[in-house]
Amino acid sequence: MKTAIITGASSGIGRAVAAHMLEKGWTVGLLARSRDPLEALAETYPNATALPCDVTKPDEVTAAFDTFAQQHQTLDVLFNNAGIFTPPATIDDVPVSDWMDAVAVNLTGMFLCAQAAFRQMRHQTPQGGRIINNGSVSAQSPRPGSVTYTTTKHGVTGLTKTLALDGRAFDIAAGQIDIGNTRTDMITEIVERDLAAGRDAPETFDLDVAAEAVVRMAELPPEANILFQTIMATKMPLVGRG
Numbered sequence: 001m002k003t004a005i006i007t008g009a010s011s012g013i014g015r016a017v018a019a020h021m022l023e024k025g026w027t028v029g030l031l032a033r034s035r036d037p038l039e040a041l042a043e044t045y046p047n048a049t050a051l052p053c054d055v056t057k058p059d060e061v062t063a064a065f066d067t068f069a070q071q072h073q074t075l076d077v078l079f080n081n082a083g084i085f086t087p088p089a090t091i092d093d094v095p096v097s098d099w100m101d102a103v104a105v106n107l108t109g110m111f112l113c114a115q116a117a118f119r120q121m122r123h124q125t126p127q128g129g130r131i132i133n134n135g136s137v138s139a140q141s142p143r144p145g146s147v148t149y150t151t152t153k154h155g156v157t158g159l160t161k162t163l164a165l166d167g168r169a170f171d172i173a174a175g176q177i178d179i180g181n182t183r184t185d186m187i188t189e190i191v192e193r194d195l196a197a198g199r200d201a202p203e204t205f206d207l208d209v210a211a212e213a214v215v216r217m218a219e220l221p222p223e224a225n226i227l228f229q230t231i232m233a234t235k236m237p238l239v240g241r242g
Contacts, residue, residue: 002077002218003026005078007109013182013214016208017214022045022047029048030049032053033053049068055108055110061115061116069124074129076218077131080113082110084105085146085149085186088144106153114159114163117131122172128170129173130225131173131175132218133156134156134176135156135178136178136180160174173220173222177213177214177231178232179210180236182206182209183205190202213229
């Protein structure tokens with residue numbers, strides 16, 4: 001039975017990916033700060049383990065991954081997904097606290113979880129595994145007023161490339177999925193904000209489609225890897241010129 005840890009598993013894309021994996025028979029560690037939704041999901045699936053954890057806290061991350069390893073011995077996949085979007089603003093109006101929060105979750109949290117997964121995958125028997133980082137189309141093209149989010153997601157791309165390179169010697173594959181406007185609570189807030197401002201609502205697509213794309217990456221054989229995948233709403237204006 002394949003094993004995975006999913007961060008940010010209490011809602012949105014993380015919860016959707018967890019549900020898809022659990023339905024397919026994966027053993028899944030559910031990691032997020034919010035204990036109640038994790039435990040509710042774990043009560044539904046006997047192959048789920050709730051791992052309440054703040055990804056910005058090194059000791060909590062280590063303890064969560066150690067708990068999962070003690071219970072299941074090996075870790076096949078990490079979906080490194082936890083992230084936040086701070087209020088939109090141009091850089092001169094961004095509170096430094098918003099910048100620090102975004103870096104702490106979107107970048108330091110990604111680093112800490114990748115570090116814990118890499119360590120486990122390197123030293124387990126059989127050696128190896130797969131780390132999938134949730135980037136964003138913001139890593140390719142920013143949304144106005146998204147300096148904190150966009151900058152951290154560019155950092156995630158650097159993390160992905162380095163993990164892919166350093167993981168080769170240990171049979172650890174690393175890839176990134178950049179998702180554009182799947183229907184999560186975060187995107188719903190953006191849609192409502194755009195409509196309130198008199199702007200056209202952004203194009204979106206179904207959350208389950210994005211989740212299935214992550215699962216396909218997770219299910220690749222060890223000798224194959226998707227380094228970068230972009231999945232987005234078809235009519236999303238990611239490319240092109242006005």
